[in-house]
Amino acid sequence: MRFSKGTLVTGFAIFSLFFGAGNLILPPYLGYTAGSNWFWVSIGFCVSAVLIPLLGIFAHARVQGSMLDLANKAHPIFSVIFCALVYLVAITLPGPRTASVTYEMAIEPYFEISSLTSSAIYFGLALLFALNRSRVLNALGKYLTPLLLLILTTIICIALFAQLPPATGSEMLSPVTSGLLEGYQTFDAIGAIVIGAVVVISLNLVNPDSHQVKKNLMIQAGSLAGLGLLLIYIGMIYVGSLYGSQTDLTSRTDLLAFLSYDTLGSGGRILLSILVGLACFTTAVGIVTGTADFVKGLFKNSQKAYVLTATVAAALGVLIGQTGVAYIIAVAVPALSFIYPLVIVLIVLNLFSDRFVSILIFRLVAIVTIVFSIPDFLVALNAENYEGRFTWIPFSDYGVGWILPVLLTFVFGKSIEHFYLKSNTPKTEN
Template sequence: MIFALFFGAGNLIFPLHLGQLAGRNWLIATIGFLITGVLLPLFSVLAIAITKTDDVYGIAKPVSNLFATCFMILIHLTLGIMCASPRTASVSYSVGIAPLLPSKWHNIGLVIFTAIYFILTFIIAYNAGNILENLGKILNPIFLVLLFLVIIIALFKPLGNPADFSATASYAHSAGVNGFLEGYNTIDALAGIAFGVSVISAVKSMGVTEKNEVAKITAKSGFIAMTMIGIIYFLLILLGAMSLGKFKVSAEGGKAFSQIVTYYGGTLGQIVLASLVTLTCLTTAVGLVSSFAQDFHSHFGGLKYRKWLAITCFASFMTANLGLELIIKWTFAILMFLYPIAMVLIILALFSPLFKGDHVVYKVSVVLTIIPAFMDLIAHLPAPISETSFCKMIIDIRLKYFPLSDIGLSWVFPTLLGIIIATLVHVWRRKNNKI
């Protein structure tokens, strides 16, 4: 269940692209990627287990009710209509359909494909059946078997030696940091916060109710699942680096995946694997839009589940037609804001027993994280927005006053400062019987 939660067909495009960008520095980049793409998602599920919360709102509530509501909305918008759900459609199109069409048909083809895709998504989610879920239990293993087959063939018949290929400019000197930031694109840490309660519920359904035992079982099963995902990521990054022997660095990983599969399997192999990618992405999309509609109906009861479902499917269709490359750019900017906040909340949740969930610790730490995280968002907005006078002013302030801003980690020192200050305040409050 944890494996299925964190690995969708779309996740394969980012490690492949990372390998192409990193070239000979692929191993260092891999280490950074695994921290945010594997380790942090595991911690997010453990955080849910330790704090015994039910959803995103619960893990953010110690900051304030208003913050928790806003954070929940942002997380679900990111997992729903802004990023993850549209991306499942655009990845499917980029990998499966676009390579088979003349370039002049790409735009209209995207509109037609995404319309059909989200109509099917709506119909399946509307009926709230488990047909597609059961189908996914068959399709996902087949997809993984075929993916491993491609990887094994690629290892025995390599496209090139990664050591022979230079890294792109950004990966030449900061491969580990850029791999760390690329891991944001998996969105798995946010998914862990949003859906981790499902894992905890599954453990409890087996008759395990004691808090420490639930956390222990979650940690064990999570370690196994995330190790499997880590191995897949490792191999995909290596495959992406090797692909430079035959192909140039692609604009996004979907094209790279299509090129590699077509090289080894021909058009037929590309069609078969692309079909499976589309179907597995569809199962993910149904889960995403259903979760969005259920949570928004639960917290904002003015609209029923099926109306929220219609809204999220239509909005996802509109976003998907921006194209995969632009979606990835906008997603990355949003994640530069959300990921630091999510990381702080996850860390605080893991250590919350030590400070009894003191809301002051949460507030100080999060406030000092939000400021630089917002600046990182501004700095990574796509052009021409990032070139406006306001954005340039924010970027200049960020570079001047926040260490590590040049490598996208301006939040690190303010966050550490916040945690230290918050800890000292907590110790003082306990000493003076304020809590």
């Protein structure tokens, strides 16, 4: 398949907006802990960190509206609350984490500069990009992403051709589920509905083409970005698994630093610094821009609301980023246990036409998702007090107790609709 220049630029931009701090530090350490189970954790990780985000881009390609449009079928008020919660999570967790990772891995080892100063400069630049949002896709797709891919591919290829012993066994009991839940930490399902909205608005600013043309462009560009993410993740997980018997590290950032040094030598850490800065910065730009777009839409496309929101989002990133990577990841676990299932369900529902998924189905599935996400949230929040209390829910031990109730609700709702329509259809006389 041949891709147009616009598709390539947009695809690279989507990749860079997705590929942030978590996408960089999580896969190698996941492979490191999985050992010989690297393939199975890769499957789980790629479901939540590639497939679901890709479906999110497809959903936006079909709807071609803001994030509000993804949840409006449940109820307009619910849609506003849901979007506000998602954007709140985005600017308080993955956004600040990008600055923390950049400081710990790319700034602190080389420069005598405080975390506060580093974050202020970092988010100042992100704010500058957000305020010039019509050029965001072009800048990311043409310049930043190719450099990012080049460095990542170099690290992976050198490690693959190095004479390292094969991965050893691990004590991971459920590698697929472990990979799935670790993929939550990339925030990419949330990123998909944030980034999808950014892409739609950015394309509308520079591309007056029809709905179908932009839909095809987004689907092709999203597929290209998804393929890139898939290959990079599998490569990084496999490389991480090879280092399980080589090192004794407990930190995700330490493993990545060691891996880059071992593959690229003394210059590897400098390249890693560039890699970290690029990966984190592009995601920060997407988060700040997406949040500002959302608030701007609530206030009748007010440019003042856009500028104010972008400024506040950048300021929060500076302040919360001072807590450090480990703390932000720990806080994110319960938050993601609650919000992620609903994000996934809304993405999937929006892939179908309005004829297939009615308002009734939409509302029923959304309500059941929220209800059955609460036990996973409580366990993640305080595992010692709630451990073992929800074993009656299938798959709750794996942190995905919402899946079966949601599937049953969907089937039940469709069955009711089918029999109701059948019973109310007038019979024709022969």
